[in-house]
Amino acid sequence: MSVTTTTHLNFRGEARAALDHYLSVFGGRITSVTYQDVGNVRDENEADWVVWGEVVGDNGFHVMAYDVPSSLPWDQGSNPFFVSVRGDDTDEISALWQKLAEGSTVVQPLEPSPWAPLYGMLTDRFGVTWVLDVAAPYNG
Template sequence: MSVTTTTHLNFRGAARDALDFYRSVFGGRVVAVTYKDAGDVRNENEADWVMWGEVAGDDGFHVMAYDVPSHLPWNQGENPFFVSVRGDDADEISALWHRLAEGSTVVRPLDAAQWAPLYGMLTDRFGVTWVLDVA
């Protein structure tokens, strides 16, 4: 089993521009899935916003980003990033989740998602928001 962590940046409508900018600086490939692509449009004005995106380079550079939809709270100075923990073993990710969950606030329970066998989000007792998923 291998686990990696990745900085996951949060925006409100600027994720695609940010990803393109970081690609221009660091190189690599941009992948972006919009809310429309994922069939999760709650606000038509946000259909083309990034639900999940990343820049990944052959040299190991990796950053993820998304646009926080308007129905969720967002303040650039309060929650500008998540720490993403991704692995390939559901049991290991579940064990990490349960340890991190002690004293935390669960934002989204660890469960199957449209894009991953397991996905969950929580804010730990130190105020750090973690996203755990199985690739």
């Protein structure tokens, strides 16, 4: 038996746009189920919002997303989590960074750091903070 961790992102009406964006960055397949699809429409303006969605990439990338209905409290928050994307190839991480950085606010540019060959942090246009780095052996 194995357990995996998948980042689950909560939005208010932007889940589909976020999933489409992440699909354009990481590739893979998108699955999206709306409130209308499951017969749980409480507000007609939210019928096409995502009740459950995900992007799954052949490269191991996986993220889930959900639109919190207006009947429930939701606050985008301030740094409630980071999504970490770690690889072992500087070209691959650099290419992902370039795509993800479009429309984002760079917190820390992608560059060599004392602990990794490449490390960077940005907050995308959906308010999600991403950390991208190239893994380095730990020499504790």
